[in-house]
Amino acid sequence: MWVRLFALVIKELLVVLRDPRSRTLLIGPPLGQLVLFAFAATLEIKNADIIVLDRDQGSSGAELVRRIEGSPTFRSVAAAHDPAEVQDALDRQRVIAAVEIGPSFSRDLAAERPASVQVLLDGRRSNTAQIVDSYLGEIVGSFIADDNQRARRIGTAPRVVARNWFNPNLTFQWFTVPGLIAIIALLIALIVTSLSVARERELGTFDQLMVAPLRTHEILLGKMLPPLMIGLVLVTVYIVATIVIFGVPLRGSLVLLYGGTMFFLAAVIGVGLFISSLATTQQQAILGAFLFMAPAVLLSGFATPIENMPKWLQHVTLVNPLRYYLVIVRGVFLKGMDFADVARSTAPLAVIAIATLSVAAWLFRRRME
């Protein structure tokens, strides 16, 4: 049995790797995506443009403006002379936020009254706007706390000090790049598996495979092992790139990471075989893979947290293998997750893998016999 299986695995690997088109498909887009996603997919806010309308009659307003100008978050801090200018800049998206310092700002501070600053934000980009708002709140809060200390006032304005665990500077790439390892594992295992049977059927070689002296489970294993191997190789390339090129710290154990990877790849290969046995042409297999990938990626926590989704949709994500694998990859890299925590996410992956593989095997057998 091992000799036959070995021969079949070699044949499958050759089919995928010999064809220049499928070879470029395996190497080109994944690498391109790594670069593009790693650098472009950022919700971090840098180089934001804002406008300030300082109507304060004292000197504190001007000092606050200097603080804002000194923040590295903002690329340009324009000065407005009247509210109409503020409105126009916001409307045309020339700025993301406007700060308005009231006429009594200095007086209120000196009189130990609440001094207020108004921030206007562009809700067309409400996420960016809220993060800019948070930065402005930090600047204004620490300005007032400092001013209170300097003037020896009773400081009811507490100084808020934030600490970010696992990612002290909130570097966005530390979030995206480990996530991309999971995406690439999904993409490769799914495409290679879903194309394999469909290609044989399109070319008519599937019948040859059926009359070859191979048992059904041997053919099945022969279809499963190559995507597993190719997936592991690409995951390794990505892990190395994550550490070496992007400098993401690896705080946990690689053994745990690879353990989780095996179960995840098995689950995805099950889905791929399922698509493959339903599709009659490669075109359909690709469309099927795309139809599975889009919701799997968007409902996994890759880009946006699962906790933000409505409750009923959160329950749907429980069957999504990518969801658990992302927890493992990010946890092992950034949080140094231990065996118990990794096992908690690997167990559901194992269940999903058993389910998808059994369904795929059943469908496959039915087609063969």
Added chain:
Amino acid sequence: MTVADPAFAASARARRVVALIGKEGRQIVRDPSSILIAVVLPLILLFLFGYGVSLDVSRTRIGVVLEAPSSTTRSLVAAFQTSPYFDARVGTDRREFGDALVRGQLGGIVVIPATFDVDARTRGRAPEIQIIVDGTEPNTAALVQGYARGVVATWAAQRVTDAGRTGAASAIADRVWFNPARASRYFLVPGCVALVMALVGTLLTALVVAREWERGTMEALMATPVSSVELLLGKLIPYFLLGLASMTLCAAIAVFAFHVPFRGSVAALYAISSAFLLPALGQGLLISAATKNQFLASQLALLSSFLPTFLLSGFLFEISSMPTVIQWITYIVPARWLIPSLQSVFLTGDLWPMFARSIAILVGFGVVMLALAVRATRKRVA
């Protein structure tokens, strides 16, 4: 056919184009893959973006560590407990919450240290509060930090006013224009409309026309008296209409099912969308003529149209935060010029100076793409 009479030639040309459109229309209705891309895929995407993709952090679970209870600190804890942004549990030691933060069960920990009370009563000292957030999700971490600062600032200002005593505090009054509820859905769903038009305009067109090349029916059409411009027009018009239909479907769902406000005019929406469909269709035709292969065409269309529209258009990811080189690349992504206008027509209203500029740029892209497509098609036949 005699072509001596120019009026006859023109009418013959019109008849040929109409016949081609009719043929293409029947093909669209009968082909399951065009229905899949033009109707099913947009619905799935809209559904996912409407419900699944949300940047709105709501009721984050946090732990509040109260090291020394007093009336002041208790009122601050109460401020966190009553905040709509947080679901706060109270403890007395930060170690109680550390493990939960590692497991991702908590979004953050707020520490009110034992020295808080004394510092708050002493002149010239600022009491300190520590916020610990889970940095593995940077966006959520930044938002949670911002909300926590907001809770503290509001609490401080309220205390000064309530107690009737003095003590300087700050109040940041923030107002979010065009989207007071700060719902990310309001800008994600219009962005999704752009994705759908990229799918129909480029992916579907590239696939369908590549199939004609693959099967050789394109050459058969070329052998008829139809000129290549007429042939492209016969392809363009039906898919242009299909793109507008998909856009209409999505916009209607956005407004009626997801309650995204629509403050601009329908005319502006169609004007902007039509301008965007020109380069999208041109790109689809160009890809199909250049590859003549369905598989390659679909890959190229996804890579050169869907992915840039998703990543480089600014609808989800801020362009100004990207590295300079990638910022330059975004200038040649048509969707980059579409998104601000599309979001404005939904959330702000008709800003014609902005729309006119986008439309002009998009039509410019369209002319270049279509010219390239005509050239590629001619060359193939010769």
